[in-house]
Amino acid sequence: MSINFDLNDLQAFRAVVEKGSFRKAADAIRISQPALSRRIEKLESALNVRLFERTTRKVSLTTVGLAFLPQVERMLDDLDIALMSISEVASTRMASVTIACVPSAAYYFMPQVISAFHRLYPKIKVKLLDASANEVNSAVALGEADFGVSFSGTLAPEVDFELLLQERYVVACRRDHPLAARDCVSWEDMYEHDYITLDKTSGNRLMLDQALMRLHPKKPSICETRHVTTMIGLVEAGLGVAAVPSIAMPGPTHPVLVGVPLVEPQVMRNVGLIKRRGRTLTPAAIELEQLIREMPMRSVGN
Template sequence: MIINFDLNDLQAFRAVVDKGSFRGAAEAIRISQPALSRRIEKLESALDVKLFERTTRRVSLTMVGRAFLPQVERLLDDLDIALMGISNVASTRMGNVTIACVPSTAYYFMPHVISEFHKLYPKIRLRVLDASAGEVCNAVASGEADFGVSFSGSLADEVEFELLLQERYVLACRRDHPLAERESVTWTEAYEHDYITVDKTSGNRFLLDQALRGVRVKKPSICETHHVTTMIGLVEAGLGVAMVPSIAMPAGTHPILVSVPLVEPLVMRNVGLIKRRGRTLPPAALELERLVREMPFRSV
């Protein structure tokens, strides 16, 4: 059999899958959109199949394209790993790595990790998608992100979860609040005060609703936000208290805020890596994943 396509054509194919559009794929691999279209047409012609369904609004894989994708990903990823092993190209190559994180983990995990990654690989551009747990999961499942850092919960079948740490929920309040000096606070006691919560689109809200079914809540929240980090800002401004994951709180002693352990019940959250099932990460993304794994987690 004569093969009338090359690695450039396969890279173009994977770029279209990852970006979901010909325009985005062309920008990602730095070629014109007509040139990218020619590569896809060449690949389809060589294989005598149709790989994509194209409309004015979206691009999606055909059944044949979905079957072909894992083989292409395995071939290109194996080639990248081989090249990195024999010539250390990871330190000099230019490229992009995308990681998706829920905001609390982006705040805690990523500043140190990004700094170390940039020192090691200054020519690689890093993109951080700070989004809700559902959006993080979707970004990883669709290939928009190479991998994610989030918490376990309702995950799509296309992704797998690997535990990094467990953390408890704490009460965030100002130092001048009546509960600030307590050694612990029950959830029922916390809800007796003015409080801020996350809205129903948040993965934290889903987790808490499941864990706190037996807790009586006497009054509604005074404000709902989409992200935990926004809640903490409102607590600092004096609007009320908030129940948040411990890693979302500032490290060390804060001049205004304090965290108090929440009990009855003790609610924990599992934080870990989210990756698309069955896919080997590209070398640069593997290096970023390694740095996340090696991060010294504080006691939470």
């Protein structure tokens, strides 16, 4: 059954009960009396019951309304407690939340999240552990981070993975590069140009080696790096092109860099939240986690 009412309707219900009249209740929650009446009517319609008996002199609860009141009070009290906890954390200068994140998501994506979080909770310090996938996994498993953002792979048994995005690999290149004007680029075509790769300590390198085991480039890479973000810096400097996950790329308005989808084959990577199983997050960590879920992620090239 679909219940079509919201928090405002429940608050209107409680206000009428407390004030004993629609006019006083409307004044208390600072809305017009017709607007309050509509909220009560919406609530009664959604529940398919009458909650109030109305006469010219007074408003009283029906039998069903009396039974419903304790449930409403409990829901609203629980919400008040939760909001109070968030408010207390936000007002504490020493409050902090620690997130572990792979560099490919830390460089362009996480600054947007942290900026939005800081505007909401300026007194909470965010600690960002930008590290390899294995190190992110370890930090979450050991409790050094509240939670992490990483890609699926070998996870510790005490860590859970929640998928946020399935992204594809793109070729990162300068806008003045011959590949930049293409709609898509095959891996073989990319390997015809000077290219940069990750070294074998990288989790991304392991993933790509498995996905591309049948491809044999005719020439070796001109440089190897440990992190995707370093590769992108080398691409921007004009050293060559590089295969990177799309979340690592800047937005479409970047003056120098562009990402073009790689095909034949199309290689995908699962990005998500990792949390220690059974761990209860602090209110601050819950808020940061929710912002990550709400922030748009790029799943294809620019």
